[in-house]
Amino acid sequence: MEGLRDETGIFAISGSLQAAQLTVLGLRGLQHRGARGAGIAASDGHMIRAVQGHGRAEDIFSGRDLSVLRAASALGQVWGGGERADEAEVEAQVVANYPFVGRWKDGQIAVAMVGRFANGVTLRRELTASGALFSTLSDGELLLHLMARSGQQTMVNRLVDALWKVEGAFSVVLMTEDLVVAVRDPRGFRSLWAGQIGSAVGVATEDTALRLVGASELRELQPGEMLILDASGPTVVRPLKRRAISRCTMEATALAAHEATVFGKPVYPLRVKLGERLAAEAPVRADVVLGLPGSSLPAALGFSRISGVPFHAGIERTPWSDPLAPVPSGDAELVWRTVPAVVKGKRVVLVLSTLGDGQDVRRIVQLLRSTGATEVHLRVTQPALVAKCPYGVSSPTREELIAGPGTSAEGLADVLSAESVLCLERDALRPLLGGSDGPGFCEGCLGGAWPVAVETLDDQLGLFDAE
Template identity: 35%
Template sequence: MLAEIRGLNEECGVFGIWGHPDAAKITYYGLHSLQHRGQEGAGIVVTNGESLYGIRGEGLLTEVFNEGKLENLQGYSAIGHVRYATAGGGGIENVQPLLFHSQTGSMALAHNGNLVNANGLKHQLEAQGSIFQTSSDTEVFAHLIKRSGYISLSDKMKNALTMVKGAYAFLLMTETELMVALDPNGLRPLSIGRVGDAYCVASETCAFDIIGAKFVRDVMPGELLTINDNGLHSEPFTLSTNSAICTMEYVYFSRPDSNIHGINVHTARKNMGKRLAAEALIEADVVTGVPDSSISAAIGYAEAAGIPYEMGLIKNRYVGRTFIQPSQSLREQGVKMKLSAVRKVVEGKRVVMVDDSIVRGTTSRRIVSMLKEAGATEVHVCISSPPMKNPCFYGIDTSTHEELIASTHSVEEIRELIGADSLTFLSVEGMLEAIGRPKMNESCGQCLACFTGKYPTEIYPDTVLPHEKELVR
């Protein structure tokens, strides 16, 4: 569904490349493929081997950069970032990559994820004399590196990585090397590619396609990579790892043409739709999906159910972002601006509306109403994931139970609230089977916290709002 209008917002996207004469332009195109992961800010930092220089700004990538600005970014290596504000809030000071200068050299830092112990670490660092220039949890990591007593950057990184907890895919670049690290649970996707003799890294493999890069492999949980003129070097920064990638990457966040751990996102979503039809076969005349992330699941449902798939909902792609609107009434108006029902498709029909998830329920209610206003006689809502009952502390914009309708309402209560004739959620087991994972257990390789309440890391007290502490274990 449309993240901007329903409250479920993406994390961020990172891209880096080492050893390419057009590093800035390559990074721009890579970030363009990752724009769906963040639309609030973008930035690129380059190095020419002697110094680091960056440009960043608020808004979409195309709003921040033009041809002239890219021409000013001369260097053979670069890192870039597209941002959705989760930890730290908005403001140009929080747009990444963050760039730091010192007498011993410069470094640029880009981060996808959320550090669950950032507040506690920040208090400790401030007590020791650190002064923070941003409210971003990413800056905490930079201070840990600079305050480390180790000599080599690799040792500084490993020391800092043992102190931070949560979800993180870090890209750190100096004048002479690019370092990449993924948290011990691998909560965020991160892959390595190669274009010519240059190595690149990206949040999703779809970024490799646009630049003509060949996929090499995924970055492993707990892995630290060093990329420089001598090539690529890998070492673990911890042996205590347990793969638990965010399941919502398959359900919603990632682009359909991306592959995560060898699993194509479109295929996984289509399988979710097929499994949903097996779990909830409904007598209907037409199946439609909510653009864009639910289309694959809707196609799968239609194929398995033997019901025609039609474009019953159309997305208007030329409307400005609406998630920045402050009131719920304006958010609901944003639904009307973003989506339209195709009357000739749904009029007089029993419609199965497939969507990937329900967060607050307000957008689902508006879409059901929209379909019925267009003449649908019945609207059956089928969700290709289980109910989201628990907040996420790893970089998704759902940090309290109050934001999640399934946390406080039964399925039947949600059905009544959104005005659907029926409401079905995919089971956890069905979702894992559709993705291609083992049955639900600690080794399934997925983070299921938003569905089950079982978090792969400790959730620190200063991460949870006071009234939430009894609800999160």
């Protein structure tokens, strides 16, 4: 995932006395989306307790006596974040502290959330002007403020009332002492799945996490659907205004795990097809096709299949590098190693799923050359990122991105010191993405239209960029 700095993932369960333990396991199944921190909140029916920390879920929660979190329901979140110290600090305020736990007149409430409100800056300003105090930049905190001020009587109605005021990308799970509610935004930016875990019901950003805890009868919530889990069992309602669908392209192409199903389609065959189309659109004379471990590999296989150029495992991560950690700025050899028997004296095609700030790619191209590659051609299964995502995916700033509107393929090849760089265009990508419930994908960061106007875009992005 060159240039993407990961995302977040949420997991929740209602109706199991192992809720806290299963949530930790579910979070481990989401850590490819972010491994900088994790937290869980659990309710025993009377009280919500929370545990949060930095690092991987297994490190945060191992050695802890989770029986103190004896619970019938629980929710949790993993998060990633930026690499620069200032960015990491700001993003920590945006995504850390999840699950966000608050107390109000009716008791306790916890919220976990994937995404970002496009009108969050305006709402926050309005609330602070009327006396609200915020301790973080988290939209979860903003949501709780909106709920607390709602004139509705029930918790579910307060949540619906609050969600009518927000715009943007959000998958939210909310928990009180005796209730769990999950909702996917009406535009369907990100996936949200539900499944049966014995007599309990689980919810997760990816179906993979639910499978990890043994869930069955998996079902992807439709855009705008809300799943209510209480003593009377599960109820599905659709209380939000219908909107034009705008699924996150990046989820399908790069963020979700290979084994996931996103927007009604399994990710792996989609990525193979992207590679096949790329080979047809941007052929090159070469001796070997390589793919970076991760979302690029199926695309590299597809590229090889159509081009007839053999695929080899010629580049892999060093055993001592952490696949969940951001690639540090240092020697590429500390993170990647190349196989001389595959690369030396060869014209190499390296297939990528994303092209962001180009830092990793530039180092990998140099590494391939130092291993003896005679030519290095880059093929990317979607356009290079030209803008930072304002809807919750942590990505490079406009200044850091290697491409901008109008950057030529030759310009990219120059900057990356490659013989050629070609990316699959949006027009070619779009029909392959499809979607079980019709067309409609967000392409904002890829140079397409922004599906939701981000009010005061610069301010909103500034929240990520350290004002």
